[in-house]
Amino acid sequence: MSASVRPGWMEKPKPVTQSAKAVALVTVVALVCVPFLVVVSTSLASQREVVANGGWVLWPQHPTLRAYHDILQGGIVTHALGVSLGVTLVGTLLSLLCTVTLAYALARPRVAGGRPVLLLILFTFLFPPGMIPSFLLVKNLGLLNSYSSLILPLLVNVFNLIVLRGFFQGIPEELYEAARLDGAGDLRVLWSIVLPLSKAALAVVGLFYAVSYWNSWFYASLYLNSDHWPLQQVLRTYVVAGTGLTDTTLGDGAVNAPQTIQMAVVVLATVPILLAYPFLQKYFTKGVLTGAIKS
Amino acid sequence: MVPGLAYFLVFQYGALIVNVVAFKDYVPFAGLWGSPWTGLGNFQQLFQDSAFWHAAFNTAWIALLQLVFYFPVPLALALLLHSLTWSTVRRFVQSVVYLPHFISWVIVVAMFQQVLGGTGMLNGYLGDAGLHTVDIIGNPDAFKPLLIAQVIWKDTGWGTIIFLAALSQVDEQQYEAAAIDGAGPWRRFWHVTLPAIRPVVVLLLIMRLGDILSVGFEQMLLQRDAVGPQAAEVIDTFVYYKGIVGGDYGLAVAAGLFKGVVGAVLVYTANKIAHRLGEQGVYR
Numbered sequence: 004m005s006a007s008v009r010p011g012w013m014e015k016p017k018p019v020t021q022s023a024k025a026v027a028l029v030t031v032v033a034l035v036c037v038p039f040l041v042v043v044s045t046s047l048a049s050q051r052e053v054v055a056n057g058g059w060v061l062w063p064q065h066p067t068l069r070a071y072h073d074i075l076q077g078g079i080v081t082h083a084l085g086v087s088l089g090v091t092l093v094g095t096l097l098s099l100l101c102t103v104t105l106a107y108a109l110a111r112p113r114v115a116g117g118r119p120v121l122l123l124i125l126f127t128f129l130f131p132p133g134m135i136p137s138f139l140l141v142k143n144l145g146l147l148n149s150y151s152s153l154i155l156p157l158l159v160n161v162f163n164l165i166v167l168r169g170f171f172q173g174i175p176e177e178l179y180e181a182a183r184l185d186g187a188g189d190l191r192v193l194w195s196i197v198l199p200l201s202k203a204a205l206a207v208v209g210l211f212y213a214v215s216y217w218n219s220w221f222y223a224s225l226y227l228n229s230d231h232w233p234l235q236q237v238l239r240t241y242v243v244a245g246t247g248l249t250d251t252t253l254g255d256g257a258v259n260a261p262q263t264i265q266m267a268v269v270v271l272a273t274v275p276i277l278l279a280y281p282f283l284q285k286y287f288t289k290g291v292l293t294g295a296i297k298s
Numbered sequence: 299m300v301p302g303l304a305y306f307l308v309f310q311y312g313a314l315i316v317n318v319v320a321f322k323d324y325v326p327f328a329g330l331w332g333s334p335w336t337g338l339g340n341f342q343q344l345f346q347d348s349a350f351w352h353a354a355f356n357t358a359w360i361a362l363l364q365l366v367f368y369f370p371v372p373l374a375l376a377l378l379l380h381s382l383t384w385s386t387v388r389r390f391v392q393s394v395v396y397l398p399h400f401i402s403w404v405i406v407v408a409m410f411q412q413v414l415g416g417t418g419m420l421n422g423y424l425g426d427a428g429l430h431t432v433d434i435i436g437n438p439d440a441f442k443p444l445l446i447a448q449v450i451w452k453d454t455g456w457g458t459i460i461f462l463a464a465l466s467q468v469d470e471q472q473y474e475a476a477a478i479d480g481a482g483p484w485r486r487f488w489h490v491t492l493p494a495i496r497p498v499v500v501l502l503l504i505m506r507l508g509d510i511l512s513v514g515f516e517q518m519l520l521q522r523d524a525v526g527p528q529a530a531e532v533i534d535t536f537v538y539y540k541g542i543v544g545g546d547y548g549l550a551v552a553a554g555l556f557k558g559v560v561g562a563v564l565v566y567t568a569n570k571i572a573h574r575l576g577e578q579g580v581y582r
Contacts, residue, residue: 009383042408101305127314133558139313159305266412
């Protein structure tokens with residue numbers, strides 16, 4: 004544990020300043036954590052307790068996994084969870100594949116046309132095509148109501164591309180030279196030299212893709228019928244917009260799902276992010292991101 | 299590199315070409331090329347539409363409110379975090395405050411409903427204390443403060459990263475020299491810390507100018523139905539409701555194109571100003 008390191012020239016802080024800072028920090032941390040706590044607690048409480056307390060619980064008296072048991076029985080939410088996991092997994096892999104190969108090509112100085120291609124790509128960042136044209140394109144390509152409509156239009160993110168390109172450019176030129184002298188082709192160099200050296204950058208970019216696929220709901224509402232929806236769009240419809248449910252595994256007829264169930268869906272949609280978060284955190288410290296943001 | 303390039307050609311430049319719909323009277327069964335040209339007809343109609351100007355005004359107004367009420371918050375938090383000498387505490391707080399950035403807007407809105415809604419935690423406590431309950435969620439008058447609060451909750455932590463990076467660049471010896479010369483904490487803050495982060499602050503402010511036409515589309519769309527278009531319509535939601543919901547593709551694409559062109563000009567101008575002031579800018 005690293006304790007407090009105060010340089011010798013710095014004066015001892017006044018108790019007033021110290022306590023003001025402590026209060027501020029505790030407030031900030033509480034403001035972030037309490038909403039999470041309320042959501043998790045409500046999802047773990049019994050419906051009776053939630054109703055008795057007016058719709059929320061800060062700490063459940065008799066915690067129960069009933070709500071989770073109900074939504075994972077194989078209804079709308081279970082299906083949506085499968086869709087979200089599948090789209091996130093396939094999308095992240097495809098995105099990484101396309102981003103890595105393109106970034107690698109753009110990072111090599113001798114690739115013909117590299118500069119104009121880079122400018123063309125950056126132009127789409129400055130001037131995105133817009134929502135309706137993208138919608139009409141997807142529609143005319145016949146991708147409506149296909150899961151690929153959640154992946155293909157978002158395949159390569161310009162920011163992630165630039166991060167990876169910058170990282171690849173930082174790899175010493177001598178390594179490329181040496182590999183090529185040994186007779187390795189471009190793909191071989193990428194696979195055996197560049198990728199093993201870029202694990203941190205790949206992890207960050209992969210996690211960014213995974214988070215954005217997981218969190219995406221708008222395109223699902225545009226392109227997919229409700230029986231194809233991922234978790235976030237289900238959450239949006241039944242919890243945020245408060246649309247009644249007709250699915251019996253979630254509630255009785257067309258009434259709003261019980262608060263415990265709603266909050267269990269919120270938790271379910273949050274947990275993968277929480278699981279991925281420590282890994283994201285780990286790589287922040289390696290400066291991959293701060294370097295990228297600065298450039 | 300081929301699949302990545304193909305993506306940009308098809309889904310970016312392909313969709314860019316579809317923007318010609320702005321100059322057509324788009325009829326779905328006639329298709330993109332079969333629909334008749336209308337010249338600038340869609341734009342004329344758009345500029346006479348008071349709902350569009352209302353959306354444009356709302357957009358700029360919300361962007362301005364965010365600039366005034368959100369922008370200083372990450373800076374303040376970054377200064378507080380930077381002043382901590384106990385690195386364990388600092389890292390812990392950082393881990394906590396970055397987290398909401400990765401949570402989707404759907405979840406953020408659901409959480410705010412659970413905490414601030416009519417049957418939420420805040421009103422529960424107010425009721426128990428015998429106080430008046432507050433009507434925040436679904437109330438058009440409270441919508442703009444709510445938006446700002448959501449943005450502050452979600453992105454303050456993330457926003458501190460760039461300021462912390464700038465703060466960590468300051469040479470420790472400058473502080474030491476100032477302290478030896480008799481400068482107290484406030485004078486060191488004023489004469490060492492502030493000048494060090496000024497370039498970043500100026501840069502970010504200018505970049506906000508370039509981004510003034512985009513205020514969280516997902517955040518607005520999720521809550522527009524609850525508070526109505528008067529409070530929540532921005533250019534992006536206007537495009538969505540005109541085009542996707544209303545089927546008036548020509549008008550919607552014209553509005554999107556208008557936003558795209560003005561936005562690109564603003565970014566370009568902002569970048570020029572940044573260079574003029576001797577800052578780096580986003581691109582060269």
